[in-house]
Amino acid sequence: MNHPHLLLTAGTHDRLGVHRKDEAWLAERWDDDRSRVLVVSGTLVRPVEGTLPWVAPGEAPDGLRVLLGERDGTTHWAVITGPEVAASQEGEWYPLRGLLPGLAGDGVVDAPLVFHALGLAEWHWATRHCPRCGGALAATAAGHELRCTQCGRTQFPRTDPAVIMLVATGEPGSDDERCLLGRSPQWPAGRFSTLAGFCEPGETLEDAVRREVAEEAGITVGEVTYFGNQPWPLPQSLMLGFLGRALTTDIHIDEDEIEDARWLTRAEMREQAAAGTLVLPGGVSISRSLIEHWYGGPLPGSW
Known part of the structure; x- marks a missing residue:
């Protein structure tokens, strides 16, 4: 079966990394009216009639120009401005999570470009000072590097690896x-998902799966196999999906990150999802893909 989360990487673009420091080439492409620009205010984007407005360079406001790359012969950019642009203009501006429904539809081809743009916007928004000396940072390499103006140290965008796993028994x-699903205490009633967590320093991805499941649900996991991955810049993660086989079944939740966890057969999952008492993740998430891969087909309902 097709995995919906993989659709978000279907329109991948040539990132043109070799041109990021070529100022003459960058200026030429920016002056090309065929180039297209996504305006990001802080970390927000304003859809127009449900679609993302890619504008010509001459229509973009002042801001940090970020080269995203080329797709289908067109050079794509982002212009990152301060939050005052969103505050001064009419219309609703959304963070990435609010854009996901549109990216799962006709806008799916834009998903890799949007993930690229908003991932960099979040990095620029959060990275204000050099972690070595506290000096001011200046953007270089078409927005993909930050160099300290005092000590010269270069900062690069962060991507944090996070494991997300469907664990099964029987x-x-x-x-x-x-299969094992859990819920966070912050979620609305009935919402459940696969377990997930960040990889720690010096830890393999497989061991991160085993540790997170043990910590959150008290389940011992043996075999772990790779499923797929999904960029998830909320704010800066790469979700690495796995399938795990449980060696134990007694659940002991941590009562911190997890409020409840339960084992579900396919029949129980289908019945509860149809009744709305079990609310599963959205169709564009790797969590949904893991669940429906194990179930063997589409399921009703979603967040």
Whole structure:
């Protein structure tokens, strides 16, 4: 079956990294009216009639010019401005999470470009001073590097690896096979998802899966296999999906990150999802793909 989260990487672009420090080339492409620009105010974007407004360079406001790359012969940029642009203009401006429904529809081809743009915007917004000396930072390499004006140290955009996993027990494919889902105490009633967590220094991804499941649900996991990955700049993660086989089944939740966790058969999952008592993640998330991959097909309802 097709995995919906993979659709968000279907329109990948040539990032043109070799040109990021070529000022003459950058100026030539910026002056080309065929180039297209996404305006980002702080970390927000304003859709127009449900679609993202890619404008010509001459229509973009002043701000940090970020080269995203080329797709289908067109050079794409982002201009990152301060939050005052959103505050001064009419219309609703959204963070990335608010744009995801549109990116899952006709705008799916723009998803890699938008993830690129907003990931960099979030990095620029959060990275204000040199971590070595506290000096001011200046953007270089078409927005992809920050160089300290005092000590000269260069900062690069961060991507934090996070594991997300569907853990199952029982004979694979049997009616009695069950998968483990959990819920955060901050979520509305009925909302459940796969477990997830960040990889720690010096830790393999497989061991991160085992540690997170043990910490959050008290379940011991044995075999771990890779499923797929999804960029998730909320604010700066790469979600790495895995399938795990449980060696134990007694649940002991941590009562901090997890409020509840439960084992579900396919029949229980289908029945509860249809009734609305089990609310599963949205269709563009890797969590939804993991769940429907294990279930064997589409399921009703979503966040």
